[in-house]
Amino acid sequence: xxKIMIIxxxxxxxxxxxxxxxxxxxxxxxxxxxxxVPGQAAQERPDLILLDISLPGKDGFSLCAALRKTVSAxxxxxxxxxxxxxxxxxxxxxxxxxxxxxxxxPVLLARIKAVLRRSIGEPEPSDxxxxxxxxLSLTKGMVSAGGRGVELTRNELxxxxxxxxxAGQIVSRADLIDALWDNxxxxxxxxxxxxxxxxxxxxxxxxxxxxIKTRRGMGYQL
Amino acid sequence: MxxxxxxxxxxxxxxIQLLCVTTAALFLWATGTQLGVLAILLAAFLPVFCAVHLxxxxxxxxxxxxxxxxxxxxxxxxxxxxxTPPPKNLYERRVFDLTRRACRDMTGAVSDAKAAQRxxxxxxxxxxxxxxxxxxxxxxxxxxxxxxxxxxLTAELARVEAHVERALFYARAENPEQDCLLxxxxxxxxxxxxxxxxxxxxxxxxxxxxxxxxxxxxYTDEKWAVxxxxxxxxxAARYRGEAxxxxxxxxxLGKQVRLTVSDNGIGIPAHELPRVFERxxxxxxxxxxxxxxxxxxxxxxxxxGFLELxxxxxxxxxxxxxxxxxxxxxxxxxxL
Numbered sequence: 001x002x003k004i005m006i007i008x009x010x011x012x013x014x015x016x017x018x019x020x021x022x023x024x025x026x027x028x029x030x031x032x033x034x035x036x037v038p039g040q041a042a043q044e045r046p047d048l049i050l051l052d053i054s055l056p057g058k059d060g061f062s063l064c065a066a067l068r069k070t071v072s073a074x075x076x077x078x079x080x081x082x083x084x085x086x087x088x089x090x091x092x093x094x095x096x097x098x099x100x101x102x103x104x105x106p107v108l109l110a111r112i113k114a115v116l117r118r119s120i121g122e123p124e125p126s127d128x129x130x131x132x133x134x135x136l137s138l139t140k141g142m143v144s145a146g147g148r149g150v151e152l153t154r155n156e157l158x159x160x161x162x163x164x165x166x167a168g169q170i171v172s173r174a175d176l177i178d179a180l181w182d183n184x185x186x187x188x189x190x191x192x193x194x195x196x197x198x199x200x201x202x203x204x205x206x207x208x209x210x211x212i213k214t215r216r217g218m219g220y221q222l
Numbered sequence: 223m224x225x226x227x228x229x230x231x232x233x234x235x236x237x238i239q240l241l242c243v244t245t246a247a248l249f250l251w252a253t254g255t256q257l258g259v260l261a262i263l264l265a266a267f268l269p270v271f272c273a274v275h276l277x278x279x280x281x282x283x284x285x286x287x288x289x290x291x292x293x294x295x296x297x298x299x300x301x302x303x304x305x306t307p308p309p310k311n312l313y314e315r316r317v318f319d320l321t322r323r324a325c326r327d328m329t330g331a332v333s334d335a336k337a338a339q340r341x342x343x344x345x346x347x348x349x350x351x352x353x354x355x356x357x358x359x360x361x362x363x364x365x366x367x368x369x370x371x372x373x374x375l376t377a378e379l380a381r382v383e384a385h386v387e388r389a390l391f392y393a394r395a396e397n398p399e400q401d402c403l404l405x406x407x408x409x410x411x412x413x414x415x416x417x418x419x420x421x422x423x424x425x426x427x428x429x430x431x432x433x434x435x436x437x438x439x440x441y442t443d444e445k446w447a448v449x450x451x452x453x454x455x456x457x458a459a460r461y462r463g464e465a466x467x468x469x470x471x472x473x474x475l476g477k478q479v480r481l482t483v484s485d486n487g488i489g490i491p492a493h494e495l496p497r498v499f500e501r502x503x504x505x506x507x508x509x510x511x512x513x514x515x516x517x518x519x520x521x522x523x524x525x526x527g528f529l530e531l532x533x534x535x536x537x538x539x540x541x542x543x544x545x546x547x548x549x550x551x552x553x554x555x556x557x558l
Contacts, residue, residue, distance in 0.1 A: 010355045016362035054351065080354035084403030084445050102358040102383060105365050107418075172369060174425075181421050184414060186431030190465070 002116055005029040005046035007037060007063070008078070009055050017050070024109060037063055038070040046073050048116055051095075053079040053086065061093055068094040074119045076111060078103070106182065131167035132211055132222045134203075136160055148206040156199040158183050159192075163212060163222040172219035196220070223286055228279045239271060285309070300328055339396065346393040350386055357383060373422075380422040384456060387419075391449050391521055398528040406552075407444045409472050409481055410436040415444075416451035420459070427459045427466060434471040440479050440549040446525050447547075450533075451483070453518040454545050458485035460514070461507050463542070477551030484544040490537040498535060499523040 004026045008014045014030060021028040029044050031037055034056050041049065049067065053060035064075055074096035079086070082100040090098050096115050099108060129136040136143045141157050143150055152160065162179040163171055173192060180187055187195070196212070203211045213221045229236070247260055293302055303322040309315050360379055364372050394401060413436050417424065424431065440447075458468045462485065469484045490498060494505045501520040508514030519535075526533045532548035 010359065012359035013355060013362065016359055020362060080351040082445060083401040084443055085401055088403065101354045102361050105362065174369065174373060177425055181425060186417060188428045188430040191430055
């Protein structure tokens, strides 16, 4: 499991980050003494470092430069400083990514995943999803079942991908819309209904008209 | 200063002098001086009088021109008395000293005011950065809550953030050159970020956003452009109509790029349209829907002026509003 070092002086954020990262299957390492951070990092050997800029003593910029000398782990700046200059400076000092507070939790997790994938070669997310008797190819935009396949539009593809990723669970309409917005598909409730109807039509074409169940008042379930 | 103005200013003195000359001539004539002698005296003294006045006129005019050119060359006009050679004449010197003392007092007041404004700006920036820590913590805490409560609370946090953001940019707009960073960035990146920043508001209001043709580069400050676009999205969400849609598209105008944001909202009454960029103007829509600060578009205008963006707005009541942002061509940007 990748070890993630949290260098953050705000106690509440630190505690919540520890919980979040544990839930996501990482091993959080926390810095509580802000003296000799590079030394502590060298000892703990994290796979990734989350670094705040406003810290007691040395600021994050000089800390990043110092960390670069002792550890090879990628550094993600997580800061409330949002001027363009700060970002340029952070990246030129060897930062691998720059996230401004307040961030959305899924965004933070996605960026952590992306940086880890680059650095320790975590496998690329699979292109093919299998669930509920369906096989979905994300790059081809094709869903197939029992040897029959049908092409999906971008919206239908993302809806189905979200349902398949949570196969068996109920996914609420709001969560579906959230997931679509994450993929730059900015639709509203009505458009979701229209797309859902079309998607069901296409699933019927390949012989699975009832693959997606409606759970009244709760959402959809694959 | 013209000769006419100069003479009219000295009219009383000249009249008194002429009266004295006339009285003296009459007196001399009455006591038996010959008219010929009088004529010689007058012919000798009148040119002297005239020469004195004329030389005064030319000296004063030259001095005034010198002072005017000094004032014109000054960037901070209130430093005028500090940069001017003192006059030689006693009375003028005294007046000049008084003016200089007054100006020094003002210079002090101006630099105090500037320092106070800078400190205030720094305080606002620090405060904004500090308030983001508890907002971040709250966001992280929210994720443990169940769906509906989480969504509602996150939406409220997003509102807090939008206000905080406006305060930050209000402070920044006072000295925009300090953190402006013009770079090449694609419109898509700006639009995706702005939508991401306001997604809670947009989703909550059931808004559909259509984007088209945003894959073109512009030269601008990314954060500021995201802020400006964010204000437009917030307005579109606040003044939405039935089945709200926001369409964001880009078109190229030679070397310039125009980003158009249109909504199908309630629109702005024609007579209020010219005033929407005024500071604190809320209009009838703002009053009826509430929550309007009258700051969003004002800040947009101010920041786009600095980024050399053209900001145009068109609207019809009941038909929606279209805002066009025209990004300058790279070579036309003067402040880099």
